[in-house]
Amino acid sequence: MFLFCTAIPLHTTAPIEIIDVTMHIKDIFHQNRVQNGQITIYSAHSTAFVAINECESMLQQDMVTFLTQLVPQHQDFKHNRQPIDGRLNAHSHLLGLFMNASETIPIADGELLLGRWQSIFFIELDGPREERTLRIQIIGER
Template sequence: MSALDKHQMKFFDKILRIQTKKPVEIVDITSQISQLVQESKINKGIAIVYSPHTTTALIINENEPGLIKDIEGAVKDIVPWGKNYAHNAIDNNAPSHIVGSFLGNSLNLIISKGNLELGTWQSIFFVELDGPRSRKVLVRIVGE
């Protein structure tokens, strides 16, 4: 019997729904992701968190109100929002796309002993860059 035969890989898929309220907003989704890890009953593996939207991002950082406000402000400073971008002729949201591409749309999180391996001050955030909107985050948990 091979090592693969002993350990059957499991997959667990869920969709989180998020309703944002502001044009740029950072939403803590740590508790929802942790809850899904518990629900998956996967003891050791990886949680893949993915946003299928081009004007959103996923980040890990500290959940401190001043820092969240600072990050929301910095998001608006990464690229000039008042510039005449070619894409603005279509949707008028080119900066949202550009910032989203800089920040990234997925996270890979390690699961050990049935829990997320996050640092002491780390939280998982969904970043809205073109709200308010109804959004979704896809979560796939893989492991044993």
């Protein structure tokens, strides 16, 4: 059984930002030559998440608009009254209730089983941030 772990450092530049990390994930996958198993992509943050969806620029703009409208930033959230790190980010935590911290993708016959239109995204909800980390774990047979 083969096990590999690594991390991708990220820098975000917008309050809500959707970053396509598919090529990074595919590069890591191809370097490790796993034939059968799974790859897990994990965000170790409470205001940044992982999602699989279609990569199309207007759809991504729609996603940002939807998230911004779903939980508007400027409300009287109790969490914002005494922020731990000075960030008024209750809205980011609340949006996170609807997202995943990780995604797991099967690997079969040396192929990462993403659908034709599927891409892997890191979704920042509390940016900009200098340091974010996306963790990758591959487990399987070579």
